[in-house]
Amino acid sequence: MGKTGSKVLRELSMDGVQPQQPAPAAAIEGLTKTKKMKVKWTQLGMVFFLLLSLVMTGCFLWQYQMPKLLPDEGMGGNAKSERMCPRFPEPLPLEHPIPTLKEALEKVDTLLRQSVNPTSLPSLSAIVIFNDTVLWTGNFGKRNRSDPLSAPPNEYTIYR
Known part of the structure; x- marks a missing residue:
């Protein structure tokens, strides 16, 4: 009839019902x-x-x-002994960090007050800072030496 793969074999397999290839289970x-x-x-x-x-x-x-x-039952006797944090606490003066430094700053203060001269040095400002904290500020003399009623300098005074 023919060799394998020839046209005759292909046509024969096409005649009638074509067998379906089984799908892999x-x-x-x-x-x-x-x-x-x-x-x-x-x-x-x-x-x-x-x-x-x-x-x-x-x-x-x-x-x-x-x-x-109720709040009284839950706390018991402990409620009155426990002190609550106030909304606006009273400010307290802070202690000076180093007492010997305080004495030295007082001496510097008196020295700078004495060094102010109405003609040669009419005003003077100084600041001492320790550990990013201002320990002392001093403003001496007058802002305007020609005005006898001039106020003393402050931290915003600009010198020439």
Whole structure:
């Protein structure tokens, strides 16, 4: 009739019902299993979150319906002994960080007051800073030497 792969053999196989090639069973089984697993995990997740939300809602309602304690009952005798933080506390004077430095600054203050001269040095300003903190400021003399009623300089005074 003909050799394998010839036109005659191809035509013979086309006559009548064509045999379908069997699909691999493993591929179909694998597809259906993964679909089933996805559905199961999705359903399991939804059930878990539904149960979790029901439990949390139940706990909330249970706590909401519990009787509330009055402030006096909850604290007991401890409420009066505990001092609350005031909204606007009273300012307290701070101690000087170094007492010997305080004495030295007082000496510098007197020295600078004596060094102010109405003609040669009409005004003088000085600041002492320690650890990013202003420990002492001194403003001596007059801002304007031609005006006898001139105010003393301050931290905003600009010198020429």
